[in-house]
Amino acid sequence: MYILVVNAGSSSLKYQLFDMEGEKLLAKGNADRIGIDGVLEHQVIGKEKTATPTPFPTHADAIKKVLETLVDKEAGCIESIDMIGAVGHRVVHGGPWLTKPTLVTEQSKADLRKCLTIAPLHTKGHLEGIQGCEEVMPTVPQVLVIDTAFHSTMPAKAYTYPIAYEVAEKYNIRRYGFHGTSHRYVSAIANEYLGKEDSKIVTCHIGNGSSISAVRGGKCMDTSMGFTPLDGIIMGSRCGAIDPAIVPYIMEAENIPANEMGNWMNKKCGLLGVSGVSSDMRNLRKAQAEGNERANLASDILTYEIKKFIGSYAAAMNGLDCLVFTAGIGENDARVRSEVCADMEFLGVKMDEDKNLNYRDLPVPADVSAADSKVKILVIATNEELVIARDTAEVVEGLNK
Ligand code: AMP
Secondary structure (H helix, E strand, O other): OEEEEEEEOOOEEEEEEEEOOOOEEEEEEEEEOOOOOOEEEEEEOOOOOEEEEOOOOOHHHHHHHHHHHHHOOOOOOOOOHHHEEEEEEEEOOOOOOOOOOEEOOHHHHHHHHHHHHOOHHHHHHHHHHHHHHHHHOOOOOEEEEEOOHHHHHOOHHHHOOOOOHHHHHHOOOOOOOOOHHHHHHHHHHHHHHHOOOOOEEEEEEEOOOEEEEEEEOOEEEEEOOOOOOOOOOOOOOOOOOOOOOHHHHHHHHHOOOHHHHHHHHHHOOHHHHHHOOOOOHHHHHHHHHOOOHHHHHHHHHHHHHHHHHHHHHHHHHOOOOEEEEEHHHHHHOHHHHHHHHOOOHHHOEOEOHHHHHOHHHOOOOEEOEOOOOOEEEEEOOOOHHHHHHHHHHHHHHHHOO
């Protein structure tokens, strides 16, 4: 079966086409600037990437163009649209209503619409992407694969915020957690590597957005992101968890309205805000090499906060078998991994620095722990799209049984 994985945002629609026989990625791209002017970035795997100005007023127009391109004799990779057996949608927030991969039906769309109050921008994009697919490929089953779903196993003491209970209930305020598809994928690989029933794993998804999860026996017990992806550790331009009293204090002092304050916490803080240089780790490293003290501070905060989460999750799980690093920084920045794992022998964490630097030469999953480390340290490339394609195939195959 061929599966199209769609990640629809408010003005973009990223896609990947998989042949599930052999789980082969055939093509990928991004219909960007929907409703503005429109650019279609497209690549058949193994060929050159192209970027073509293409007007798409709506998400349906974008999907139409993507499908045309996929079957195009020159630019495409399949003969007919009918070869696509299903579409899997990445959904950022399922709220308390959507907690597992779910077929798109009137009921599941109604559940997704409820999420508009909690995550308006992402959910609006998802709904438009789904509607676009329905218009263009009305008979093809669609599946929602939800980022918050993996975290739905957290116990109440981990997901309940200590605020007035009735208010939390009224507005569905609780820790949901994000990057669930990634945490699930890498923790499953780590579990298999450990070959242990009741494994205690901390997964560190460190990228532009970052989150850390405690995974015990394959189930999520706790995670650093919360009601929104703003909670947790310092990120590219997000502040992560801060003293909540800082927020009304700045709003009053600077006369900033709520929506602007949200934007400030999401876009102007984090590595960017502290360093004054960039939200991008590679630029931060360059600035550090030039002796920029604030870039050093931003990098130090990042590793210190990751370390604190690892310690607290090890305490929460009564032990630690494995640490996993994944995503843009977790996979590519050996220095972050090294600094996080330094001085953690008390916890049984000991890194092989040479392996850490040359982890790409190691068999997959790359084990960069020292021979005498009690805790395994793994570097695993995440692949959220593949998990979405697998989940979609499973739901659709279930329909035919
Ligand atoms: P992601 O959100 O997972 O795509 O991760 C993006 C982050 O990964 C950005 O901060 C990038 O600077 C960082 N990143 C990507 N490649 C590297 C690299 N080779 N070294 C350091 N950071 C990297």
